[in-house]
Amino acid sequence: MIETLIQKAIEQMKFSYAPYSNFKVGAALLSKDGQIFTGCNIENSAFGPSNCAERTAIFKAVSEGVRDFKMLAVVGGKDGVIEDYCPPCGVCRQVMAEFCDLDEFQVIVAKSMKDYKVFRLGELLPGAFSPKTMGR
Numbered sequence: 001m002i003e004t005l006i007q008k009a010i011e012q013m014k015f016s017y018a019p020y021s022n023f024k025v026g027a028a029l030l031s032k033d034g035q036i037f038t039g040c041n042i043e044n045s046a047f048g049p050s051n052c053a054e055r056t057a058i059f060k061a062v063s064e065g066v067r068d069f070k071m072l073a074v075v076g077g078k079d080g081v082i083e084d085y086c087p088p089c090g091v092c093r094q095v096m097a098e099f100c101d102l103d104e105f106q107v108i109v110a111k112s113m114k115d116y117k118v119f120r121l122g123e124l125l126p127g128a129f130s131p132k133t134m135g136r
């Protein structure tokens, strides 16, 4: 499954709309019921409204009524060439913490289908402010 997610994330890079940074990112999110939601980064001339690939995938799923997730793979690189791991930005980590268990949800950062690292969300966002903090 990890390799499938990485493959789908790599495929998503071609849809990336990144005319300002030329940094193309793709993500693939696996829900607990076995669906895969993909996403790419979508930039904007006003910069602020830009959206990362991970959040695109998460928001697509949530907007279709799916909120329970197992893992997400993310890949990215300048001009669409993957040279290194692409770790999720802080905002995406916080969005993951809204919907995903810090101790269980896995984030896969990959250079290829064979070369990847797996993190628990809690490792990427220690001491997170989360729905639990809000009593939910």
Ligand code: THU
Binding pocket: 018, 021, 023, 024, 025, 040, 041, 042, 043, 050, 051, 052, 053, 054, 074, 086, 087, 088, 089, 092
């Ligand atoms: N980006 C992502 O889509 N995900 C990440 O994890 C890091 C950064 C995007 C945002 C922007 O379009 C471009 O990469 C450069 O920061």
